[in-house]
Amino acid sequence: MRAIRRRADASQRELARWAGVHHGTVGRIEAGVLTPSIALLRRIIAVAGFQLAVVDGSGRVLTPMRDSDDTRDGAGRRYPSHLDTILDPEPGEWWADVYGLARPPETFYRNRAVRDAMRRRSQWEVRVAKYRNVPPPPRVVRPQW
Template sequence: MPGLVRRVRRIAGISQRELAVAAEVSRSTIGRIERGSLMPSLPIFERILGVAGLGMVIVNDDGRVILPMRDRDDALDGADRRYPSHLDTILDPEPGEWWGDQYGLARPPETFHRDRRTREMQRRRSQWEVRVKKYRDQPPPPQMPGYR
């Protein structure tokens, strides 16, 4: 962190005092960050980077940029809440894709698989189908009974 803040000042060609004014923080805050005795909050760090026209991105282990999840107004539950982010939402589920089908409940316009094993098997199958060239020499993963 200290080196990044110093790099911002080098790129912008400004002093600690000028950076503090531009980022709307105290000069002592900039000094403490550069000494390593203070870790800035994310909003403050973004303002500091913005002074030099820099920004942040999230990358995975392969260096690919990870984009934030989009909010969809048509995929909220009856109380206008989002479905759990760690689950794959199924819009307009087919018969048998919703856990409530076995109880004869009315099917919702969207749902998700609660069973982790089912989700992972479907995810592996989908990845294999989409990236056939990558997995050309490998047999397809097993398909869950009753699922497409």
């Protein structure tokens, strides 16, 4: 909070007034006595011209996922964001194929190890320049459920 105020060249009272909060709120946040909600923190830093961002361990900004019509099921619900969606699955890509059940229009890879291995292989194949001198990850054999 102090760094934000310094960059905005604002006192606690000025920053609080701009954000529409009591000046004591800014002081308590700076002192570590008050942990602000995300909404309050966004409001305070926005008046100083900043915004929140989520970064990974390497400092890369995590961008929001795009939401399009093909990322929703027939009832309009979003697919689980942590699973790789398989639209129009091939035989063997759905866990219930072995039971002879009707194949749905979409399914997911639920096995985390398989998903992670597939992502590593895909990144290696797509980001050629980055992985030019890196040996390829093993090919992923999809399990037959």
